Amino acid sequence: MTQEQLDSNNKEFEPQNWREKNVEVVSDEVKRHPEANTALFLGLISIPLSTGPIGLATSAFGIIAGIRTMKATKTNPDLYTPDSYKKGLAGLICSIVALAIFGITSILYVSLV
Numbered sequence: 659m660t661q662e663q664l665d666s667n668n669k670e671f672e673p674q675n676w677r678e679k680n681v682e683v684v685s686d687e688v689k690r691h692p693e694a695n696t697a698l699f700l701g702l703i704s705i706p707l708s709t710g711p712i713g714l715a716t717s718a719f720g721i722i723a724g725i726r727t728m729k730a731t732k733t734n735p736d737l738y739t740p741d742s743y744k745k746g747l748a749g750l751i752c753s754i755v756a757l758a759i760f761g762i763t764s765i766l767y768v769s770l771v
Contacts, residue, residue: 691731691742697723698745701752708756709763717756724750 700720707713727746731738 688737688739691727691738691746693723693727693730694742694745694749697727697749698752699749701749701756704753704756705759708759713756714760717753717760720749720753721757724753 697720700716700723704713704716704720707716724746728743728750731740731743731746
């Protein structure tokens with residue numbers, strides 16, 4: 659094989675060409691929802707804090723942010739990435755779990771005191 663044939667065979671395995679062929683590029687028009695990470699963060703942080711009033715507040719705000727994110731990504735699917743919907747849903751679920759833990763611990767505290 660000549661050097662030119664080796665070079666032409668190696669071009670298809672170059673990292674730059676491989677990235678262009680196999681990775682989906684998100685255009686400038688499609689963006690992440692600005693509240694998606696907020697909903698996820700509030701949902702995750704509300705679980706360890708769920709036994710106190712701070713957990714109640716973070717779970718309430720996490721539920722609101724999760725619902726707003728999911729509603730916006732459902733009504734405008736071309737505007738936001740599908741990852742935004744998933745983060746909003748995860749934040750909503752975590753916030754609901756934290757709210758349930760807060761309710762159970764509040765009932766137990768009141769019944770035992």
